[in-house]
Amino acid sequence: MLRDITIGQHFPGNSILHRCDPRLKLVGTIAYIVVLFVAANPVGIALSIALLALLYSVAKIPFKMILKSLKPIVPVIIFTAVLNLFFLTGETPLFQWWIFTIYPEGVRYAILMAVRVMALIAGTSLLTYTTSPIVLTDAIENLLRPLGKLHFPVHELAMMMTIALRFIPTLIDETEKIMNAQKARGAMLDTGSFVQRVKALVPILIPLFLSAFRRADELAMAMECRCYHGGEGRTRLKVLKFGREDVLCAAALTVLLGIIVCTRFLFA
Amino acid sequence: MKDTMIDVQDVKFRYDPEQPGYAVDGVSMQVRRGEFVAVLGANGCGKSTLAKHFNAILLPEKGTVLVEDMDTRTEDHLYDIRQKVGMVFQNPDNQIVATIVEEDVAFALENLGVPAPEIRERIDESMKLAGIYEQKDKAPHKLSGGQKQRVAIAGVIAMRPDCLVLDEATAMLDPRGRRQVMKTIRQLREAGISIVAITHYMEEAAQADRVLVMSRGRIVMEGTPEQVFSQTERLHSYHLDVPQAAELRDELVKAGIPMPQNVITPEACAEALYALLAQ
Numbered sequence: 237m238l239r240d241i242t243i244g245q246h247f248p249g250n251s252i253l254h255r256c257d258p259r260l261k262l263v264g265t266i267a268y269i270v271v272l273f274v275a276a277n278p279v280g281i282a283l284s285i286a287l288l289a290l291l292y293s294v295a296k297i298p299f300k301m302i303l304k305s306l307k308p309i310v311p312v313i314i315f316t317a318v319l320n321l322f323f324l325t326g327e328t329p330l331f332q333w334w335i336f337t338i339y340p341e342g343v344r345y346a347i348l349m350a351v352r353v354m355a356l357i358a359g360t361s362l363l364t365y366t367t368s369p370i371v372l373t374d375a376i377e378n379l380l381r382p383l384g385k386l387h388f389p390v391h392e393l394a395m396m397m398t399i400a401l402r403f404i405p406t407l408i409d410e411t412e413k414i415m416n417a418q419k420a421r422g423a424m425l426d427t428g429s430f431v432q433r434v435k436a437l438v439p440i441l442i443p444l445f446l447s448a449f450r451r452a453d454e455l456a457m458a459m460e461c462r463c464y465h466g467g468e469g470r471t472r473l474k475v476l477k478f479g480r481e482d483v484l485c486a487a488a489l490t491v492l493l494g495i496i497v498c499t500r501f502l503f504a
Numbered sequence: 505m506k507d508t509m510i511d512v513q514d515v516k517f518r519y520d521p522e523q524p525g526y527a528v529d530g531v532s533m534q535v536r537r538g539e540f541v542a543v544l545g546a547n548g549c550g551k552s553t554l555a556k557h558f559n560a561i562l563l564p565e566k567g568t569v570l571v572e573d574m575d576t577r578t579e580d581h582l583y584d585i586r587q588k589v590g591m592v593f594q595n596p597d598n599q600i601v602a603t604i605v606e607e608d609v610a611f612a613l614e615n616l617g618v619p620a621p622e623i624r625e626r627i628d629e630s631m632k633l634a635g636i637y638e639q640k641d642k643a644p645h646k647l648s649g650g651q652k653q654r655v656a657i658a659g660v661i662a663m664r665p666d667c668l669v670l671d672e673a674t675a676m677l678d679p680r681g682r683r684q685v686m687k688t689i690r691q692l693r694e695a696g697i698s699i700v701a702i703t704h705y706m707e708e709a710a711q712a713d714r715v716l717v718m719s720r721g722r723i724v725m726e727g728t729p730e731q732v733f734s735q736t737e738r739l740h741s742y743h744l745d746v747p748q749a750a751e752l753r754d755e756l757v758k759a760g761i762p763m764p765q766n767v768i769t770p771e772a773c774a775e776a777l778y779a780l781l782a783q
């Protein structure tokens with residue numbers, strides 16, 4: 237079923253990583269990405285991957301989930317690896333054939349880059365596996381709050397994300413219904429040439445858009461009826477709390493990432 | 505405390521000021537505290553438009569709407585009025601904002617700036633009243649239509665309104681969902697909340713204290729359900745039906761069997777028939 241697809245792919249659980257403050261997880265993920273780029277040496281990358289493996293096992297997320305998250309970007313990884321392989325030049329060629337020359341620097345960089353991108357994807361996936369989208373939205377709103385002083389619409393952004401998350405299943409259901417209705421009227425959705433198939437989508441998208449606008453109109457009214465007037469003076473049911481456990485996690489993560497950054501100086 | 509909750513005085517409203525026709529064309533009515541009023545009328549007769557005047561979603565072009573003596577046109581009272589008069593619409597899917605039931609029920613209170621511990625207390629209370637407390641951690645799209653509509657009701661009654669306006673709130677529900685929502689409405693009445701229910705179901709209207717019938721932007725009939733549903737011919741002229749029990753009553757009268765005029769519910773009908781059989 238279409239509706240079982242959710243974005244973010246939350247993987248519910250009760251590990252310390254699941255319970256941890258989402259703001260810490262978000263900042264931690266960003267820090268991890270930065271470290272991946274700062275500590276761009278074999279030892280640093282190896283340690284980064286070891287850290288990731290540790291976190292995945294603490295969160296009890298099966299390793300095959302990593303492969304699943306990597307699958308869509310395999311072509312990108314291969315493409316960049318090939319580019320690096322052929323276009324990076326060094327002093328002594330390792331291999332030469334026709335117009336292709338491969339240098340050891342190219343090989344080294346291609347591998348490093350591929351591993352780094354994979355670690356980056358696996359790291360961010362860990363965030364979405366352990367944090368539900370709604371909690372993540374809260375964290376983003378909370379972290380961006382200082383930007384509100386610069387008239388950045390933080391609350392509105394978070395509200396839009398919440399409503400989008402809320403309506404994705406509803407609209408997927410609706411798409412299914414419209415598709416069935418058009419099929420019943422003889423629409424050929426799964427056969428024909430590419431152009432024909434794209435054309436067949438028009439009678440699905442138009443009703444979908446119209447209905448989405450009507451829904452938006454009604455939702456806006458229902459929100460007004462419940463005294464919605466923007467983010468000003470708003471309180472929250474669930475207030476994010478940075479507890480003792482979070483302090484410990486933050487300290488541990490800082491130390492570990494610090495060690496990885498230090499490997500940079502070993503190779504200076 | 506004053507007896508009149510909502511006081512509508514000679515209200516006229518049209519969506520397009522260029523057009524001569526009014527969607528609400530000179531309506532005066534009151535909703536008293538604790539009362540259950542049903543509003544009937546054919547499609548497009550202006551029921552929803554009138555209802556939207558009760559909590560300042562629409563403002564009258566002529567006439568005034570007073571909610572507990574506050575004029576809906578005064579900006580200062582806007583949120584007081586919306587908090588006092590809650591509104592539930594037809595499609596539950598388009599009223600639920602959040603991705604978790606309890607978060608949605610808390611939405612209005614978050615907007616009103618209620619502190620977190622009090623929000624917790626009030627949403628628990630209203631979810632219990634609406635009978636969806638067991639579903640509080642679920643995602644709304646996993647619930648049935650009747651449950652979703654009760655989530656919407658819970659989200660409104662968390663504001664502790666004095667009046668709840670339901671605009672065809674049972675129209676999209678199956679019989680079971682409708683029964684659940686009607687049960688919730690009865691519980692709200694017992695809690696002392698006034699109810700204004702716009703409906704196309706005559707059986708629901710038969711449970712009200714008072715029935716208003718609208719046609720072309722005006723109120724054309726008003727009275728207890730017994731009074732209104734005894735005038736079958738007149739209701740037909742406004743493109744409305746009577747409850748099944750009243751229909752049976754009319755058929756029996758036509759066939760020469762005497763039936764009292766005030767028979768509009770199955771129970772009353774059964775009693776009248778028992779009485780006849782006993783004779």
Ligand SMILES: Nc1ncnc2c1ncn2[C@@H]1O[C@H](COP(=O)(O)OP(=O)(O)OP(=O)(O)O)[C@@H](O)[C@H]1O
Pocket residue numbers: 519520527545546547548549550551552553554
């Ligand atoms: N947003 C709008 N803009 C313009 N005209 C509108 C709008 N909403 C309603 N109308 C018109 O106002 C009149 C009254 O509509 P309203 O929705 O109040 O009727 P209703 O009694 O609620 O009907 P229904 O039983 O179908 O819900 C109708 O003629 C309708 O076409």
Ligand SMILES: [Mg+2]
Pocket residue numbers: 551552553671672
């Ligand atoms: Mg209507």
